[in-house]
Amino acid sequence: MNFTRKLLNRETFIGLFIVSLGGLGSIALGIPILGFFLGPIIQQPKEVWRDVGPVDKFKVGSTVQVAFEYSGQLQWGGSTKYTSAWLRRDSGLQFTAFAVYCTHLGCPVHWLAEPEIFLCPCHGSVFNGNGTVVGGPAPRPLFKYDVRIQNSRVQIKTEPQPLVT
Ligand code: FES
Secondary structure (H helix, E strand, O other): OHHHHHHOOHHHHHHHHHHHHHHHHHHHHHHHHHHHHHHHHHOOOOOEEEEEEEHHHOOEOOEEEEEEEOOOOOHHHHHHHEEEEEEEEEEOOEEEEEEOEOOOOOOEOEEEOOOOEEEOOOOOOEEEOOOOEEEOOOOOOOOEEEEEEEOOEEEEEEOOOOOOO
């Protein structure tokens, strides 16, 4: 009895309790922080076919913006894990999908239907309807996604964005 009292008096108990709380708090904070830094290294971005709508939704010859989840984002990314592409229906079942990111420094490009060009608002790069650079500082054409038709629906194969250099 006397021995137990010596081991677990009030000061010792409070001290152990505070140290335990501190340890639990460190673990609770440390795991998400570690996950944030190590997650992108451990978890390679997946290539996934993303459904962007039925074939009939798209008119032949028109280029429209379609949204999809970006495969490289973290699960807790919220609305920031969504991105978009420019999708053109070239003919019956022939589609072309362009990344929205300019190959200069990554600003989103705009499609101008009348002159049929992609225009980057940041530094003025211009791409023709096939994504080829026709003016400005962009060093290469717009990146293209693979497109396929499955059960009369259009799917885009998302993959990591090419590095912009
Ligand atoms: Fe598009 Fe610079 S980011 S021209």
